[in-house]
Amino acid sequence: MLSFAARRLAGVLPGLALLAALAVLVAGDGAARALAVLPVTLGLVGGALLLGLLAGVPLGLAAGRFPHGPLGAPGTALAALGPAVPAFLAVALVFAAGRGGSGGLLVAALAVAPAAEAARIARGALTAALDGGFVLAARGRGVPAGRVLRRHAVPAALAPVVAAAGGMAGALTAGAVLGEALFGLPGAGALFLEAARAGAVGPAVAAAAALGGMVLVLHALGRILRGWLDPRERAA
């Protein structure tokens, strides 16, 4: 497991190096400033991911387990809503409705999109796992239904959700860029937007590179987590 994690992280290094080189080349000292404000964006994106997964996964699993019942309805609705409301749109709506607000409100707004995506993936993955032969085989051996759900079906359903977390990070970054500017948070996103609007090449490219690097690392972390949940990933 450890070697797998190391390999994944090592895989990101070339990309990170490239981005760093680009930033330094174009921005010189400005690159350091972009890195300095990156943690704010990381907090927003990371927080939104966590919140979104915490909310979306249980709802999606419920929708997969009870596709026609009332327990599964919220998950199904959330999953259907997902594609319609990308992160930046949710941020814009929440900002306009609330006339500003705290960073916590921003995180909540950002979390809607990953929650919906997580619900959609979890629902599909649980349905597939429950139809899959190994669940029937476990029940066929006499393993009780509750244990089969908890130990066999659900872990298999979680792996794809975690793998997609990296992709969600990319979309969330766009939302964070808008959100920082609107809510007045001094993060790399706000820096990026400010520089882009002003046409300042250096800081804009540096901020973009920093944001890109952050997303790459989050991607790798998502793959590592998936490898922890699904041993087949580790062999790939």
Next chain:
Amino acid sequence: MDAGRFDPTTDTPAQAARRRFAAHRPAVHGVGALAVLTVLGFVEPLLAGPFATDPIVRALDAGHTTLALALVGGTLAAIVGAGWGVLAVTIGGRAERRLTALAQGLAALPLALLPVLAGGLLGRGVDLLILAVAAAAAPAAALATRTTLRARARREYAMAARAAGLTPAMVLWRHTIPNLAGPLLAAVWPVLPRALAVESFAGVVGLGAPAPVDTWGTLIGGALTAPFGAGLLAPALLLAAALAALNAVGDGVAASFPEERP
């Protein structure tokens, strides 16, 4: 041999695909919604007259521009992405692995920032916007194309066709390509909603299509400073509806070409 075993309702794969699409309710609703949005966008200016500055009217008006931009950008992304994927699979070997790894690396980045960067540093313009949107959506299309080609290009009927005396060129043109067209369409369709989202994001932050051109994104961006009301809600809801519709149609297209079991 019992002639009754042949069911007269058995149809060709093309007909079966149409049937499956029609059976996919969200996809059909999606097509309907997109049609409505497009038509409203064109019919709208004729009826507007004195209401031209009404926010709802403006939002409806912006519809066909937004959708057109997304369509052009998405199509460009699909062509580049599909070409990339086809090239990778045709060459094969190490080159394929490298091209795929490149696409994976690019697709992982927050490419939605690309049009914003371009618009800010190189000046706002429709052409540049379309190019940047296409660049943002292409890597994912390349990955999807490559995955589909690897999964679907079955060799059994190609080998049987060669045993039946066809040249490799005839096999490719008459059999392989027509069979891959549907699944490839399903694979690259997501560029459309992605292009729409990326283009709208650029508009919301104020670096999208320049002044006289109204898109939903720019309308939303403009309404963020104004009081909360129809000025924001109208384009936002239309954008959400269009995104949902495009995704639903994409699901329907994917359902129309399921994996065939041997």
Next chain:
Amino acid sequence: MSAPEPLPEPLLAAEGLAIHSASAIIVRDASLAVRPAEVLAITGPNGAGKSLLLRALAGLMPDGVRVEGGVHRPPGRVVLLPQGGPLTPHQTLGAQFAEVTGTPAEGRAVLWLERLHVSQAARRLHLYPHQLSEGVRWRAALALALAAEPRVLLADAPAAGLDPTVRARLLALLADWARETGAALILAGHTRDGVAGPADRLLALENGRLAPPPVSAEPVTAGPPPGGAPVLSVRDLRVTFPLGGGLFGGRASTLVAVDGVSFDVAAGETVALLGESGSGKSVLARAILRLLPGAGGRVLWLGRDLLAMGEEDVRHLRHALQALFPHPRATFDPRRTIGAQVAEALAALAPEVDEAKRRARVDEALADAGLPAVAADRCPAGLTDGEAARAGFARALAPAPRLLVCDEPLATLDATDREDLLAHLLHHQRADSLSIVFATEDADAACRIGHRVLVLLAGRVVEEAPAGVLTQDARHPYTRALLAAAGGGRPDLAGDPPPALRLPTGCAARLRCPRARDFCAQEAPHLETVRPGHRVACHYWDADAGEWDAGEWDAGEWDAGE
């Protein structure tokens, strides 16, 4: 005279069982009963409902399917092993065993794995399912099912997809277990999956009804060999595939799929290529027709070397050299009709025939294959397996070829279709002096349709003889195992076939062979003559068969290892 012993009470009985889905009745009024230590086999075509029937007996129905009728279950466990023998991918074997045996201790799990002849069982308990080879995975799935200590085991197509010798042996192990422990065993599957072999009783599920299978007609066999000069001569055919070089530009290695095979085929004669997966029979069949690159040696068709000719020249000869492939439906373009594709083949192979005559030939070919005229307007998806196989026949026989190379053409068919098509093939052979090369893993089909049989192992011929001689006096242990598996008996070969990339030194079968000795590892055997027309490549072919009662031989009982 004492009264005969009363039969024991049935362990599992079903009375008037009916299974309905939303749109159809799948099984109607099925009744069955199994007694302790009894093995019951349920055969039937694809989609007949065997899997659902087993699920109904186990009480594990899917959503949307209703069951009516009574099932009387025993007080002990009823275990269901679904199709494919699936294992939970994210749990180690040890964890899955612990769940079933109720104890985390490895001892019992190791015992069960060893009972199914898994070597290094303790080590494998720490592995995940995807890290096991297919043979070991099946053994683990079976061991898991047995570890639950059921009174009744319902196995759905157990060991399907494995090679015949491995499968027959595993089924025999299951039957042994049932008889030893007094449990009841129900096997469901196709007849070609060998479930009928170890069974005490057979039932067939067809059109929703469960009944003892009809007595099949006398199986067809090939007539006497025609003799005559060979039309096809294969000399030292060798097919290799390059494997990618190592990560750091290491030496690229090659896989030798076919290693120096030679044989002749006369007009109207059938040569059968018999072997399991990895034997090279499919590669050989395709290489003969120049459908694969990388072939060395000579393939002489009427004196001309097919491997030395240019592409266009070979294409012009293809009207005489046709082929049948394993999955008939997959060999047709799904988007176009059968009639159009047969016509297209005719157009490419016999361009001198004009349009109208071509259409007539297509209809003639379809009718000859046993398909009605409407078949010409159907797409492949609308055909059953049997119909698709007939369509493949029609396309291959339409240009009136003189050589037909078949690669497992009957693998997807049920018993009746298979007999029909074999009869059809033999009829054509007699009528048109058609030469046939028939590659298969089914020894029964090979010896019935072949005049001569070549047994292939790891790309080499290990035995060749006329079919009659082979069935009576096969000398190579591998051949005897294949014959035993086809006949429903217990093969003497243990373990799994060796992986193609890591063949054992010396004789490729030595890790599974009951006769293996040290010498077998040092030198690969060459073909030696047993009698005119019968050659075998085994160091110990002349040992008396009775000396080696391989049922009790222990040394060869382990699989080839990872």
